[in-house]
Amino acid sequence: MExxxxxxxxxxxxxxxxxxxxxxxxxxSDWNAEATNGFGVAIDHNGMRDVSRRSAFLVDVDGTVxxxxxxxxxxxxxxxxxxxxxxxL
Numbered sequence: 001m002e003x004x005x006x007x008x009x010x011x012x013x014x015x016x017x018x019x020x021x022x023x024x025x026x027x028x029s030d031w032n033a034e035a036t037n038g039f040g041v042a043i044d045h046n047g048m049r050d051v052s053r054r055s056a057f058l059v060d061v062d063g064t065v066x067x068x069x070x071x072x073x074x075x076x077x078x079x080x081x082x083x084x085x086x087x088x089l
Contacts, residue, residue: 003086006030008052041070058085 004026009017014027033050036042045051056077058067067085071077 002026004028006035006052008033008036008050045073056082058082058089060089 002025005023006028007014008030010031011029014029017023018027030036030052033042033052036050036052039055039057041053041055042050043053054071054073054075054077056067056069056071057065060066066089069077069082
């Protein structure tokens, strides 16, 4: 399996984020909010609609969601927990 991240930011912003965070996996743009709405994580925040709630999903190679995590505003994902869950597949 290959990890990747998705955000509502533009692909151009992602270039800067990938460099700043030294990411070694793809960062995909959900510019049109299809993934945000498809996964049911759209929220209204600071007057903006369809903002993605911070969340993580573990999807297997067949496209089946095997795990889902949602986080409060300002809460960061537990990366070790996500890695352990992916390795358990």
